Amino acid sequence: MSAEGIIHIVDDDRAAREGLGFLLSSLGLEIELHSSATALLAKLGTQREGCIIADVRMPGITGLDLLDELARIECPLPVIMVTGHGDVPMAVRAMRSGAIDFFEKPVNGMALIERLREALAESHTRAEAEQGAVQLRRRIDSLTAREAEVARAVLAGRQNKQIAADLGISLKTVEIHRHHVMEKMGAGSAAELVRLLVAGGWSET
Incomplete structure (x- = not known):
């Protein structure tokens, strides 16, 4: 795993996920592609650093359903939502469910990358704090x-x-x-x- 953690791209549209994956991997970022939220959840494990970029409208578990499931399992990874059919109510619901940002397709690559960098920095800071708390608890114990x-x-x-x-x-x-x-x-x-x-x-x- 890279120092920044893995970026998980979740989209049932093969062209969309591979295109975004190519863009991010060309920047030296470590990525994993998933065709569904179910595939992501099966692979996610206990990863504490990184980010998730997920499409909203997917068959089975939708992007919004995924946000609810990530909250349930207390996954600490920040989530950026993307969609080709966005509207204000959907964006509001996504943000209230824990997404840190919401982009409409076609995604502005530079804007997404900037937000992604911020998300990875936040993820790293949070992971370091969690690890420090665990070590402190061990010392006390x-x-x-x-x-x-x-x-x-x-x-x-x-x-x-x-x-x-x-x-x-x-x-x-x-x-x-x-x-x-x-x-x-x-x-x-x-x-x-x-x-x-x-x-x-x-x-x-």
């Missing part, structure tokens, strides 16, 4: 029960001596646990530890 207690005490603003008294352990033990917490969380200071814990969904209570 790696804390032992005692380390988690110390971490929560730090989050509450307690000093080491206070933590020792609260937990009924020695100051040295608190310092050891706190050191382990800082290492596991990748925090260089108490302030950074607090920021990471809050980002991970912890609160002072």
